[in-house]
Amino acid sequence: MRGTQAPLKFAITSKGDETSNTLTQKIKTYLLDFDLQYDEDTPDLVISVGGDGTLLYAFHRYCRRLDKTAFVGVHTGHLGFYADWVPEEIEKLVIAIAKTPYQVVEYPLLEVIIRYINGGREAKYLALNECTVKSVSGTLVIDVEIRGDLFETFRGDGLCISTPTGSTAYNKALGGAILHPSLEAIQVTEMASINNRVFRTIGSPLVLPAHHTCMLKPVNDVDFQITIDHLSLLHKDVKSIQCRVADEKIRFARFRPFPFWKRVRDSFIAD
Ligand code: NAP
Numbered sequence: 001m002r003g004t005q006a007p008l009k010f011a012i013t014s015k016g017d018e019t020s021n022t023l024t025q026k027i028k029t030y031l032l033d034f035d036l037q038y039d040e041d042t043p044d045l046v047i048s049v050g051g052d053g054t055l056l057y058a059f060h061r062y063c064r065r066l067d068k069t070a071f072v073g074v075h076t077g078h079l080g081f082y083a084d085w086v087p088e089e090i091e092k093l094v095i096a097i098a099k100t101p102y103q104v105v106e107y108p109l110l111e112v113i114i115r116y117i118n119g120g121r122e123a124k125y126l127a128l129n130e131c132t133v134k135s136v137s138g139t140l141v142i143d144v145e146i147r148g149d150l151f152e153t154f155r156g157d158g159l160c161i162s163t164p165t166g167s168t169a170y171n172k173a174l175g176g177a178i179l180h181p182s183l184e185a186i187q188v189t190e191m192a193s194i195n196n197r198v199f200r201t202i203g204s205p206l207v208l209p210a211h212h213t214c215m216l217k218p219v220n221d222v223d224f225q226i227t228i229d230h231l232s233l234l235h236k237d238v239k240s241i242q243c244r245v246a247d248e249k250i251r252f253a254r255f256r257p258f259p260f261w262k263r264v265r266d267s268f269i270a271d
Helices: 018-033 052-061 087-099 260-268
Strands: 009-014 045-050 070-075 083-085 103-116 122-127 130-135 140-146 149-162 185-193 206-209 214-218 224-228 231-235 238-254
Touching (some): 009 018, 009 052, 018 045, 018 087, 045 052, 052 070, 070 083, 070 087, 083 087, 103 149, 103 185, 122 130, 122 224, 130 238, 206 238, 224 238
Antiparallel strands (some): 103 122, 103 238, 130 149, 130 224, 140 149, 149 185, 214 238, 224 231
């Protein structure tokens, strides 16, 4: 048991399919048997059962208490970047949760602040994977400022701004680099930019350090389809979209080493 400490409060997020729900029930019963407390509102530990997508949902559900909540992911499908425990290991995981003070590793997040033309309100989001910006109709035309200076006017399908742990998701499909999550950085990747004798963009992914802000400013159209991880929203009358490394971090409970590059290899190369 956990000695004289207050019992650990846990919550479980399931992908919702039968396998994940059965496993969720099993984990919950085991942890309650160890006298841990189930608490959906203020958990110390959130166990995500499903895939990386499930962990994204769990992250957004608890993103207002990131300093107090750690996450761990069990996958019921293929190996994930956030979900790296397999169902056959859950007894081991449950015992580790119940008996050992676990180690916590922190990974960088992306902060996105959207400001609107009519002033006043602004919307702030945290992304675990990425933010994407697309036009509602036709080509996205947007000024890209880095650290206060105009870098380029982007024309194309869209832009993707990702975190290091999100670099293996949409960013990778766009030809972005895979970034080790110990790097406090964000990466800007293009989606099908228009490049010819008239229009020019850098054409390469850009990796920005924590003290550099990337600001996107509309050129003509002010309505955009903006995604934050799995959440996609239409934003109207946008004045600017500010992206930078967030002050907040996601905390993962670590019970055993699973080096990032091994996870990359196991996910994309090894059988
Ligand atoms: P989805 O379309 O149902 O799933 C997208 C896929 O991305 C799933 O296979 C998911 O893994 C995987 N994934 C999520 N985060 C990852 C990460 N950090 N590293 C490697 N793979 C990752 O959408 P969803 O489940 O709601 O997830 C939203 C995410 O989809 C977005 O954040 C974006 O990164 C990704 N996406 C990718 C593309 C693309 O690659 N062309 C296009 C659009 C969106 P699981 O199966 O384990 O859940």
